[in-house]
Amino acid sequence: MSLHATTSQTVGPYLHIGLTWLIIENLVPAGVAGERISIEGRVIDGDGKPINDALVEIWQANGDGKYGEKGFRGFGRSATDDEGMFRFHTIKPGRVPGPGGKLQAPHIAVNVFMRGLLKQHVTRIYFPDDPANPEDPILALVPADRRGTLVAKKVAGKSGALEWNVILQGRDETVFFDC
C-alpha cells in the first residue's frame, strides 16, 4: 500500500494556544553528564524585523552521540518573544554517524515553525571552532560562503554561551535544508 503524506499547513499566529504547554528550554535534568551550553538567538524576517510568533524545536544526541537515551531525551521547544528571541540550555552533543558511516561533527537539528511558513524550516546548529567541522559531510554540501550561518558564535565573557540566529532572507540568510 502506498499513501501520500498529509499536506503540511502553516502553524498560524495562534500556535501558542496548542503548543506552549510543552515549552522545554532546559533540556538537561540534574545529573546528566556533558558539557553545559546555552544557545540564544533571534528569528528575523525579510525586512530585518524580529519575529515574535515563531516556534523553534531542537533535536540532538547526548554527550556520547546517542539519540533518545534514558535520562536525556534531546528535545527542546522554545517560542520567540517580542524581541524574536528563543533560548535553550542543553549539553553539547557527541558525534553521530553520517552518510557512509563517516562521523558527523557535533550538531543540533532544528525545525522552525511560524505564520507565513506553509511547512517548517529545517536547519542545523554547529559549534564554533569544533575540530570536526572541516570534515563534516553535511557542512561540505553547503556552499562555503554560507556555512557560517549554521555555526553558532561564542558570546564573549560568558562560558558555554552561544548565539545562533535564524535569518529568513537576504545576504546572511540561514541555510535551510530539504530532507
Added chain:
Amino acid sequence: MSQIVGYRRPAAGTQPDYLFPRYASTVKRAPTQPLVMLPQTQTELSGPVFGYGEVKRGDHDLTKQHAGDPIGERIVVSGRVLDENGRPVPNTLVEIWQANSAGRYPHRIDQHDAPTDPNFTGAGRTLTDKRGNYRFVTIRPGEYPWRNHYNAWRPAHIHFSLFGQAFVQRLVTQMYFPGDPLLAEDPMFNCVPDEGARNRLISSLDWETTIPEIALGYRFDIILRGPDETPMESRKS
C-alpha cells in the same frame, strides 16, 4: 526489523512550496536562497518520544477543561495516524488547537470582535494507541476573518501537530470540514496544486464515531512520511 534507510520524498504537487504569494505572509518569510539537499542521517531518522505523565488522560476532551460546558456544537474528531506504507504510527503525540464556536481564539493578538468563551480554551493533546488511533472531543470551530486580502475569511479548521517516530516525519497541518464553501477561496487550503492532496485535508462525517444525541463524529486520517522499503544493500545484490 529491517533498518530504515530513509523516508520517501513527497509526491509532486502534494506539499507546498515556501513562497506562495496568495498567502501574503510567505513573501517576507520564504527562503530566497536555494535549499540544500540533506541526506537523511541518524539525526533525521530518529526523533523524540513522549509519554503519559506529560499528556494527561483527559487532555483529549476540550469540552471538559473548565467549570461549565463550552458554547457550540459538540463533535468527536478521530482517525488514524499511518505512514505512507499504511503502517499505524503508535504512541505518537498529537496536539490540536482551534478557535471557539464564534471563531475567536483566546490569544492576545486575536482582535476579532467575537466573544471568547470562558469554558473553552481550544487546546488538546493525546497519544495514538497501538493501532495509531487518536480521538478528541471538542466543539465545532467557527469561521473567522483575517487580513490576508479584502473580505478574507478562514474556513472552519482545527490545527494538528504530530511527531511520528523520526525528525523527518514531523508534521503540522490543518483539518477542515466537508462542504465548507470557504475552502475554494482559502489560500492556505489551496497552497498545493494536487486536488487529491487538498481534499485529504477535509474530514468526513463519520456515523461510526457519532454518539447518538450527543455529538457528530468527524474522521480525519493523517499520513506521515513513510520509510523507503527498498534498502540500498538489496538493490546492489
